[in-house]
Amino acid sequence: MKLKTLVAAALMTAVAAPAFAEGFYVVQDAKTKKCTITETKPTTTETTVVSGDTVYKTRAEAETGMKTVKVCTSN
Numbered sequence: 001m002k003l004k005t006l007v008a009a010a011l012m013t014a015v016a017a018p019a020f021a022e023g024f025y026v027v028q029d030a031k032t033k034k035c036t037i038t039e040t041k042p043t044t045t046e047t048t049v050v051s052g053d054t055v056y057k058t059r060a061e062a063e064t065g066m067k068t069v070k071v072c073t074s075n
Contacts (some may be wrong), residue, residue, distance in 0.1 A: 004031050009020055011075050014069050017050065021054035023048050023056055023057055024039055024055070024056040024057075024058065024061070024062035024065055024070055025037070025038050025040070025041055025042070025051065025055065025062070026041075026049065026051040026054075026056075026062055026066045027047040027048060027049055027050060027052055027054070027071065028047065028048055028050045028071060028072065029047055030045065030046055030047065030048065031046075033071070035046075035050060035066055035069065035071070035072035036064065037059060037062045037063065049066055050071050050072060051066075051069055060070070
């Protein structure tokens with residue numbers, strides 16, 4: 001019985017895990033000034049979020065958003 005419960009819990013976690021993803025962020029490297037897309041919000045001062053408070057749901061949305069951020073298009 002415990003094995004069935006563990007297997008069910010593992011399966012539910014594997015299915016639900018992608019739903020907990022934060023999203024995609026447009027960030028800029030402080031030294032090179034190059035913009036990239038990351039899946040996690042930066043926690044260091046080496047990179048900063050340049051898209052304001054915007055969190056994109058898909059990488060395609062983030063790529064489109066990166067084209068509209070002024071500091072990313074001027075480099």
